Amino acid sequence: MQNGPAVRRRKLGAELRELRTGAGLTSGEAARLVGWHQSKVSRIETGASGVKSADVRLLLDAYGVTDRQQRELLLVLAGSDDVGGRHHWWHAYRGVLPPAYRDFISLESQASEMRTLETSVVPGLLQTPEYARAVTGAAVGRSHDGPDGTGGPDGTVGPDAPDDAEERLDALVKVRLARQDVLRSDPPLVLSAVLDEAVLRREVGGPEVMARQLQRLLEAARLPQVRLQVLPFSAGAHIGITGPFVIFSFPSTSDLDVVVLDHLTSSLYLERKEDLRAYSEAFNTLQIHALSPEDSLDYIAGIGGA
Known part of the structure; x- marks a missing residue:
């Protein structure tokens, strides 16, 4: 049993790992595509660390994810208050x-x-x-x-x-x-x-x-x-x-x-x-x-x- 942020990190990491695998990339190859060290990709995928919305967008672009709804959901899991170019109403x-x-x-x-x-x-x-x-x-x-x-x-x-x-x-x-x-x-x-x-x-x-x-x-x-x-x-x-x-x-x-x-x-x-x-x-x-x-x-x- 976990709190909300921990669950979101783990779910986001698992989904990103599946998308990377589906794109036929190793974690090292994905890291090189976005200009990171391989350990950063691993920490994100295991939920060991949080991830910025901008970094999620980089990974989704690298994995060829274009489905708007899927992208928005993963950005929400990353804790983004600005999905699809708009602030969520609760931001106020x-x-x-x-x-x-x-x-x-x-x-x-x-x-x-x-x-x-x-x-x-x-x-x-x-x-x-x-x-x-x-x-x-x-x-x-x-x-x-x-x-x-x-x-x-x-x-x-x-x-x-x-x-x-x-x-x-x-x-x-x-x-x-x-x-x-x-x-x-x-x-x-x-x-x-x-x-x-x-x-x-x-x-x-x-x-x-x-x-x-x-x-x-x-x-x-x-x-x-x-x-x-x-x-x-x-x-x-x-x-x-x-x-x-x-x-x-x-x-x-x-x-x-x-x-x-x-x-x-x-x-x-x-x-x-x-x-x-x-x-x-x-x-x-x-x-x-x-x-x-x-x-x-x-x-x-x-x-x-x-």
Whole structure:
């Protein structure tokens, strides 16, 4: 288990090594092409050291990689804030966002699919402004708050964060809502979410806020890129009872897929194939035991009184 930057370095290095091999080059030959020492290529490929975006571009050019989407994803893994000649939208919030949360957002912005189990709160990508404010406000006083308000890096603020708590809260809510643009991008992120019934029953922000949030879930569930399922209390104990998780999948290669787990003081990233397989199988099992998407709509509507 590692933090976000370490996972990104290893994944980036593995992908660059595969691209070099596919181009028929040894590490020494690649180093000569870009004017480096062979040891620098080796350190990058093993994830032993970070790499600048400019260096990644040099290697991709040397390996003949022209696919725009693949290049952008690898630059994101390198930690670039300027992909395809544009700054990512979250760059404006660097003062309030810790590196771990920026890592999460950068992965989310480039993923083609996101599978998530939520046991406490509505996924951040489906939250209404009022609900997002209530969740973030409840956690902003803590040292950490996960991407969807359940633990992890979201609520941790950077060294240049505003001193005023209300201003900091406003910024974090704006970030959470801006993240939702991935569902409207072209192509959009495909979101599959399994929600424990507790998510629907927990009255966040009061009855009116919760009623609007449940209505938002009904609207989102009808989008072709969103698959929403409810795991009712009647399902009893289930494989996800130990806590929520997120699985990110990417369009270029499954080797870049990653599982994100939130804890009270950190977020952990799992990249081993056996971990990915275990969590993918767990998610599939949860979907089987959850209500169908159609029945889930009726269930949500019943709770919300719609």
